Amino acid sequence: MVVIMFCAFCISACFAFPAAAQMSGNASESGESSSGNSGAPTAPSVGDYSAAQNPFMGSVPQGQATDEVLQLSFSNVLDRGLKNNLGLLLQSDNTLAARGQKWKELSALLPNLTTATSENVAKINLAAQGFRFSGPAFAGIPSVVGPFGFFDSRIYLKQSVLDLNALYRERGASENVKAAGLNYKNARDLVVLAVGNAYLEVLAGDARVETADAQLKTAQSLYEKSEDEQKAGLVPAIDTLRAQVEMQTRQQQLIIARNNFEKEKLTLGRIIGLPPGQQFVLTEKTPYAPLTGITIEEAEKRAYASRSDYQAAIQQVRSAQHFRRAARAEHYPTIDINANFGDSSITIGNPQAVYQASATLRFPIFAGNKSHADALEADAALHQAGQQLDNLRAQIDYEVRTALLDLQAAADQVKVAQSSVDLANQELEQAHDRFAAGVADNLEVVQAQETVAGANEQYISSLYAHNVAKVELAKAMGFAEQGVRLYLQNRKP
Numbered sequence: 001m002v003v004i005m006f007c008a009f010c011i012s013a014c015f016a017f018p019a020a021a022q023m024s025g026n027a028s029e030s031g032e033s034s035s036g037n038s039g040a041p042t043a044p045s046v047g048d049y050s051a052a053q054n055p056f057m058g059s060v061p062q063g064q065a066t067d068e069v070l071q072l073s074f075s076n077v078l079d080r081g082l083k084n085n086l087g088l089l090l091q092s093d094n095t096l097a098a099r100g101q102k103w104k105e106l107s108a109l110l111p112n113l114t115t116a117t118s119e120n121v122a123k124i125n126l127a128a129q130g131f132r133f134s135g136p137a138f139a140g141i142p143s144v145v146g147p148f149g150f151f152d153s154r155i156y157l158k159q160s161v162l163d164l165n166a167l168y169r170e171r172g173a174s175e176n177v178k179a180a181g182l183n184y185k186n187a188r189d190l191v192v193l194a195v196g197n198a199y200l201e202v203l204a205g206d207a208r209v210e211t212a213d214a215q216l217k218t219a220q221s222l223y224e225k226s227e228d229e230q231k232a233g234l235v236p237a238i239d240t241l242r243a244q245v246e247m248q249t250r251q252q253q254l255i256i257a258r259n260n261f262e263k264e265k266l267t268l269g270r271i272i273g274l275p276p277g278q279q280f281v282l283t284e285k286t287p288y289a290p291l292t293g294i295t296i297e298e299a300e301k302r303a304y305a306s307r308s309d310y311q312a313a314i315q316q317v318r319s320a321q322h323f324r325r326a327a328r329a330e331h332y333p334t335i336d337i338n339a340n341f342g343d344s345s346i347t348i349g350n351p352q353a354v355y356q357a358s359a360t361l362r363f364p365i366f367a368g369n370k371s372h373a374d375a376l377e378a379d380a381a382l383h384q385a386g387q388q389l390d391n392l393r394a395q396i397d398y399e400v401r402t403a404l405l406d407l408q409a410a411a412d413q414v415k416v417a418q419s420s421v422d423l424a425n426q427e428l429e430q431a432h433d434r435f436a437a438g439v440a441d442n443l444e445v446v447q448a449q450e451t452v453a454g455a456n457e458q459y460i461s462s463l464y465a466h467n468v469a470k471v472e473l474a475k476a477m478g479f480a481e482q483g484v485r486l487y488l489q490n491r492k493p
Contacts, residue, residue: 054087055085055086055087055090056085056086056087056088056187056190056191056194056271057194057267057270057271058085058086058087058270058271059081059084059085059086059270059271059272059273060084060086060089060273061084061273061274061275061276062083062084062273062275063275064275065274065275065276065277065278065279066278068279069279069280069281070274070278070279070280070281071280071281071283072280072281072282072283073282073283073284074199074282074284074485074488075485077195077199077268077272077282078192078195078196078199078481078484078485080272080273080274081191081192081194081195081271081272081273082188082191082192082195082481083273084272084273085191085194085195085271085272085273087187087190087191087194088184088187088188088191091183091184091187092184094180094183094184095177095180095181095183095184098173098176098177098179098180099177101173101176102170102173102174102176102177104173105166105169105170105172105173106170106173108160108163108166108169108170109160109163109166109167109170111157111158111159112157112158112159113155113156113157114155114156115153115154115155115156116152116153116154116156117152117153117154118151118152118153119149119151119348120149120150120151120152121147121148121149122146122147122148122149123144123145123146123147123148124144124145124146125143125144126142126143126144126145127143127144131143149346149347150344150345150346151343151344151345151346151347151348151351152342152343152344153342153343153344154340154341154342154343154344154354155340155341155342156338156339156340157337157338157339157340158336158337158338159336159337160334160335160336160337161335161336161337161359162333162334162335163334163335163336164325164326164329164332165326165327165329165330165332165334166326167326167329168322168323168325168326168329169322169323169326171322172319172320172321172322172323172326173319175315175316175318175319175322176315176316176319178312178315179312179313179315179316179319180312182308182309182311182312182315183308183309183312185308186307186308186309186312188480188481189308189475189478189480189481190475192471192474192475192480192481192484193471193472193475193480194271195268195271195272196467196468196471196480196484196488197468197471198264198267198268198271199268199282199488200286200464200467200468200471200488201264201267201268201464202261202264202265202268202282203282203284203285203286203464204264204286204460204461204463204464205257205260205261205264205265206261206282206285207285207286207460207463208257208260208261208457208460209254209257209258209261211257211453211456211457211460212250212253212254212257212258213254215250215253215254215449215452215453215456216247216250216251216253216254218250218428218449218452219243219246219247219249219250219449220247220250222243222246222247222432222442222445222446222449223240223243223244223246223247225243226239226240226242226243226442227240227243234438235441235442236441238441239441239442239443242442242443242446243442243445243446246446246449250449250453253453265280286460286463286464286467287467287487287488288414288463288466288467289487290411291407291411291470291473291487294404294473296400296401296404299400299404299473299476299477300396300397300400302477302478302479303396303399303400303476303477303478304393304396305478306477306478306479307396307476307477307478308478309392310389310392310393310396310478313385313388313389313392314389316385316388316389317382317385317386317389319385320378320381320382320384320385320386321382323378323381323382324375324378324379324381324382326378327371327374327375327377327378328371328375328378330364330367330370330371330374330375331364331371332364333361333362333363333364334361334362335359335360335361335362336359336360336362337357337358337359337360338356338357338358338359338360339355339356339357339358340355340356340357341353341354341355341356342354342355396476399472399475399476400473400476400477402472402476403469403472403473403476404473406465406468406469406472407466407469407470407473409465410462410465410466410468410469411466413458413462413465413466414459414462414463414466416462417455417458417459417461417462417463418459420455420458420459421452421455421456421459423455424448424451424452424454424455424456425452427448427451427452428445428448428449428451428452430448431444431445431447431448432445432448467487467488470483470484470487470488471484471487471488474487
């Protein structure tokens with residue numbers, strides 16, 4: 001019966017904070033968390049794509065390399081990146097740390113139950129403890145007592161009834177959990193940005209290899225024709241020499257293009273977690289689809305509503321506000337309940353029920369200005385969080401406007417580059433005809449080939465810039481994962 005009464009008492013104490021316990025459970029189920037300390041979690045960023053120390057440019061490779069050449073579409077590449085990218089994996093670990101910090105703060109509000117069982121034996125020198133027995137009344141009382149023993153087994157309960165400092169700290173940690181969950185979503189967008197950029201670089205590198213190979217074949221054809229005509233006495237030796245120089249120049253460009261292409265593939269493989277040495281090819285070519293109908297106002301409105309890093313910054317401000325309240329609450333009184341119940345007897349076989357209960361009201365008087373120092377630090381953290389939020393809002397405006405400007409400029413460049421390629425090919429064809437007719441030497445052909453090479457490079461670069469601008473616009477608007485899949489697969493959103 002006594003045990004049942006004690007259990008009922010513990011259960012009633014556990015229901016003292018149902019809202020706090022429910023909040024913690026919901027946070028655990030959602031998988032959200034933060035940086036694992038009382039401050040606001042820091043949102044990740046991709047930064048420089050070429051930075052070796054950037055976690056979003058690395059990954060945790062999965063599996064072993066095989067002899068099979070993998071056929072990868074953009075969806076395959078992106079899925080692998082979202083699964084294996086190091087930056088995202090590290091942010092996932094940060095969410096676990098934030099959940100741990102939240103439970104740590106919550107533990108100060110929840111009941112604390114412990115049990116202890118002991119079997120004791122003692123022999124005490126009363127004189128050494130300060131007892132002095134003198135006079136006839138104390139005759140026969142020994143100065144040494146024992147040995148004697150006793151058994152004690154109890155359950156101890158400690159419950160905070162009123163502690164505003166702990167309550168506000170738990171609320172601040174809960175906001176950090178939400179911020180960390182949003183930072184995780186932002187990390188996914190950054191992975192999409194890194195994967196999309198690397199993917200487009202590989203496609204551009206592949207296009208440069210194809211273009212360089214075609215230009216080499218054209219230059220080789222010109223050289224062979226010039227050599228044949230020189231043997232026939234139709235053209236001077238300088239024409240053959242000029243054609244040979246042009247052919248070797250194209251050979252060098254092809255070597256460079258192939259080398260850069262292979263390195264770009266290695267970079268993409270590192271980002272998405274392919275096993276070292278695994279060969280793969282991309283099954284899609286560089287897409288091009290004009291993107292129109294997006295205004296600055298619409299893009300910014302969507303960005304402020306959808307950007308995970310912006311929403312995380314708002315949560316960080318709220319967290320800092322709670323921690324500031326917690327620092328000021330260090331001046332407030334607290335109320336605690338302490339209770340224990342169990343058996344205490346001389347021997348184990350003869351138990352006697354014992355219990356003790358107390359309620360304690362504490363008033364802080366002076367703690368060496370610790371509360372003042374905590375308040376100053378909390379005020380500074382709140383001020384910094386507010387400044388970072390204002391800066392991020394301005395940064396979003398800048399990123400949206402920049403992406404739209406780059407998108408428009410790149411689209412115009414693609415149109416001009418397409419026209420330039422057509423004109424350059426026509427010029428090359430006419431130069432070939434003039435050389436074949438003997439009207440001009442092959443200098444015009446070589447110059448026309450240079451023009452074609454430059455026009456093709458401009459077209460490839462402008463196409464790459466246009467697609468990167470679409471990726472950056474999707475990231476700036478806060479729907480990178482969905483938007484990039486649409487933009488790079490030639491589907492309209």
